[in-house]
Amino acid sequence: MEFKILKNKLHESIQHVSKAITNRTTIPILSGIKIDAHDQEVILTASDTEISIQSFIPKEEKENQIIEIKKEGSVVLPAKFFVEIIRKLPGEYVEIEVNSQFQTIIKSGTSELQIIGLDPEEYPVLPSIEENNSILLASDLLKSMIKQTSFAISTNESTPILTGVLWNVSNENLKFVATDRHRLASREISNTDIDLHLNLQNIVISGKTLNELNKLLPDQNSMIHIVFANNQVLFKIDSILFYTRILDGIYPDTSKIIPQVFKTEITVPTRMFLEAIDRAYLLSKENQTNIVKMIVKDHEEIEITSSLTSLGKITEQVKAEKIEGELIQISFNSKYMLDALKVIDSDHIQIGITGTMSPIIIKPNDNTNMLHLILPYRTTN
Amino acid sequence: MEFKILKNKLHESIQHVSKAITNRTTIPILSGIKIDAHDQEVILTASDTEISIQSFIPKEEKENQIIEIKKEGSVVLPAKFFVEIIRKLPGEYVEIEVNSQFQTIIKSGTSELQIIGLDPEEYPVLPSIEENNSILLASDLLKSMIKQTSFAISTNESTPILTGVLWNVSNENLKFVATDRHRLASREISNTDIDLHLNLQNIVISGKTLNELNKLLPDQNSMIHIVFANNQVLFKIDSILFYTRILDGIYPDTSKIIPQVFKTEITVPTRMFLEAIDRAYLLSKENQTNIVKMIVKDHEEIEITSSLTSLGKITEQVKAEKIEGELIQISFNSKYMLDALKVIDSDHIQIGITGTMSPIIIKPNDNTNMLHLILPYRTTN
Known part of the structure; x- marks a missing residue:
């Protein structure tokens, strides 16, 4: 194998496939990146058995030459080192040549490396995929x-x-x-x-x-x-x-745990609610449960509280856009609520409650295609 | 103690003093920030006994009111929580009021907190410093x-x-x-x-x-x-x-270990030399010594090499601006060399060598007021 390649293109490709490299591999060959030089392209492959990534670098792109193939062939080079060194090489081009015993010479500008490569025949074959279902x-x-x-x-x-x-x-x-x-x-x-x-x-x-x-x-x-x-x-x-x-096993049926009718329905501004929960979270995170309490006191405002014996107590008021149904109080994990609120882009959210021990439902106001569910905590008061 | 303060000013001051807070303190009061509200200013203090930082927030700045002092006084509040919560409060202003037993009420917009404060009388007194020598x-x-x-x-x-x-x-x-x-x-x-x-x-x-x-x-x-x-x-x-x-003890006299006369003097471009050492470092860092070898082969170029049995070998050429004196080869810790080169702003550096077992001296070409010294390694070949 022998070819000359634009350094930046090679670096970009290495970055892509290196996402499949783990430090914890028990299969030595998988700590390497496989390089295949063909007539019209260079292919890089990396795998950790769970995922495999291939990147294709064409010989030419928009009529600009990227690779000059001098001799086809393959080699596996140590991934961690390869990722680091290519970026730092001084030249605009990198020349890679494999000698006997997979000894690889890498040249770029004033740098020359001799790297111990591995036998590409030992590299696992990627699964062949039938393209019927796509x-x-x-x-x-x-x-x-x-x-x-x-x-x-x-x-x-x-x-x-x-x-x-x-x-x-x-x-x-x-x-x-x-x-x-x-x-x-x-x-x-x-x-x-x-x-x-x-x-x-x-x-x-x-x-x-x-x-x-x-x-x-x-x-x-x-x-x-x-x-x-x-x-x-x-x-x-x-x-x-x-x-x-694809993971083995049967995914549980979750459709039955999602309540369809609510005793209390609340519409609040997403950002104000998120920020209030975020502050209450600071006073809930030192015990492991992250419990905050939400109190629907009237049809105007909700109150959020949390407390830590060693530190003190916080009380937050959030003005609601709309509160319908029963006045209620319910406790939940504030970290779970924050995780859900952070992925909602909508200005307002709807919160649906069916009881202190039933799942809480959070939906963006402008989109019925997203749903978040959080189980409440049973608290003593 | 009772005052109202611009949130951003308070946050900025907390950021400054919190650099003196460590998680590892064995003195409970030092896990807090001391707040003193005086007639004309609010002072924050934090300390880990090694270092102490005070930040002064004036009542007014350029005729803008920053603080409204309602009642002078002091309290110590838990630093880690205080740092996090103030930044996240919803209002433009923060009101802080201390009740009996150092129980502290913090109000801002729709948030209200009750925080358990500590007795400021227990906080260590900062050293009084005579200003004669400055x-x-x-x-x-x-x-x-x-x-x-x-x-x-x-x-x-x-x-x-x-x-x-x-x-x-x-x-x-x-x-x-x-x-x-x-x-x-x-x-x-x-x-x-x-x-x-x-x-x-x-x-x-x-x-x-x-x-x-x-x-x-x-x-x-x-x-x-x-x-x-x-x-x-x-x-x-x-x-x-x-x-x-100030640390206790007598600092050793280092003046005698710095050679004044060199057998070999080299001038090289800083960046090219740094980048070559950086690449050679990649092949030296997996054994603990980080050894690279520098070979002055002729009066034009220096060669830098390093190798790892498991990985391979790298050879770097760096064209010198000037090489005077004996041709020599010397080995050193590439990490130490990188550390020194990274703080040199000058375009060129001078390297002075007196022998394979004598200290290497590195100086910026345009400044005789900086000096770096690295002890070489004895290598077998």
């Missing part, structure tokens, strides 16, 4: 759906299925659900936003993986091609392929 | 002197005196020295830069403390008044007083 989704929409749900996954490895986000794909819409049994977040889009002719149930993708994917998704509105295979999902993002495993 | 120094000059020396202090608590920076004040100049026995950094300014009529030896101030001080020093060129007392130094920065202890 959807097209706008990048910014996928980004916001991930952001609005993935915070609610469980971090408890004893229920692995709940560490993922459920994707339900039906003729009508695409829905994401995440829950850790204490709170739930869901977000739905209809087929007006999406090219959808599928029915797929129980596709569960690790929340951590979706957050890694999020970093690779472009902000500008390009379309992401998503392919669903037996136990894998493949995301095609411009010149990047992102493979992830 | 100098005036420009803030930006003090900042650069701290930056250019403090990185070279020892982090080894078994030689506490070396965890400080030595200040030598004489009729002619002010000199900072820091060393950890493996490398040394010194920076000197002459009396043209400074109002100096003193002779003070063996003033040693903790490097960590100087870095905290650095954060409070303004970037714009205001004058800092520095007062030297028996075992304390006081820095007067605008409306802030910063007190620090």
Whole structure:
């Protein structure tokens, strides 16, 4: 293998695939990045068995030469070092040449390196994916759906299925659900936003993986091609392929725990409510429960309080836009409430309460396609 | 005590004094910030016994009222919570009122807090400083002197005196020295830069403390008044007083270890040399010594190499501006060299070598008032 490549293009590609590199790998070859030099392109591959990322660098782009291929071939180079050194090389171009025993010479400007490479034949083969089941989704929409749900996954490895986000794909819409049994977040889009002719149930993708994917998704509105295979999902993002495993197991049916009728319905300005909860959180976070109390005293205002024996007490008043139904008081985890409020863009939110021991529902006022649920705490007074 | 104050002014002052708050204090009252409301000003005080910081907020500033004092008095409030909550309060103003038992009411907009305060009588009295010995120094000059020396202090608590920076004040100049026995950094300014009529030896101030001080020093060129007392130094920065202890012990005489005559003298471009060392560092940092080798092969270029058995080898060429004297090769800690090079602003540096086992001297080409020394490593080849 021998080629010469624009340093910045190589660096950009390394940045992309290095998101699949973990320090904790038990398979030595996976601590490396695989480089394949073909006639028309160079391909970089990295994997941690959960996710695999490939980046394709074309020989030419808009008639500008990016790569000069002198000899095709492959090698695996140590990822951590490769990521660091390429960026720091002094030249505009980098020359990479593999000798016998995968010994690799890297030259750039006044620098010359001899790196011990690994045998590319030992590198695992990526899954082959049949492209029968696929959807097209706008990048910014996928980004916001991930952001609005993935915070609610469980971090408890004893229920692995709940560490993922459920994707339900039906003729009508695409829905994401995440829950850790204490709170739930869901977000739905209809087929007006999406090219959808599928029915797929129980596709569960690790929340951590979706957050890694999020970093690779472009902000500008390009379309992401998503392919669903037996136990894998493949995301095609411009010149990047992102493979992830589907989590094993059956995702619990969460539809029954969501109340449809409320005894108390409140509409409040999102920002004022969020800031009041945020201050009350400061006086709740030192005991582990983060409990704050919300009191609906009349049909004008709600009061939020929290206290710590060692520190003191805080009382917040939030003027409501509308309060309908019973006056009530209810306690909940302020951290869960903050997490939900932070992903709501709408100016106002609706809070639905059915009783002191029933789930609290939070929805943006301008969008019925997002729902947050928080279980209340039983408190002594 | 009762007063009303502009929130932003109070927040700014809290930010300043909170730099003296540590989580590791064994004296409970020092986990608080002391607030004194006087007729004409409010004073905040924080201390960790090593350093103490006071911030003065005047009642009026440029004819704008900042504080409305309703009742003079004092209280100590829990620092960590106070720092967090004030910034987040909803109003433009904050009202603070102390009731019996130091119970403190804080009101701002729609928020009301009851905080358990502590008795200000228990708060330690700050040292009284005689102002006989003092100098005036420009803030930006003090900042650069701290930056250019403090990185070279020892982090080894078994030689506490070396965890400080030595200040030598004489009729002619002010000199900072820091060393950890493996490398040394010194920076000197002459009396043209400074109002100096003193002779003070063996003033040693903790490097960590100087870095905290650095954060409070303004970037714009205001004058800092520095007062030297028996075992304390006081820095007067605008409306802030910063007190620090002088370290106990005698600082070693470092003047004799600095060679005055060199066998080899090299002038190289700072940036190119720094970047070459930085790349070689990547192949030296996984063994603990960070050893790189510098080879003066001819009178045109120097070569820098480093290698790791598991990874490979790097060879760097740096074209010199000038090489005089013997051709030589010498090994040193690349991290120490990087630390020194990063604080040098000059385009070119001079490197002086007297032998493979003698100290290496690095000086900026345009300034003889800064000097860095690095002890070489004995290597087998």
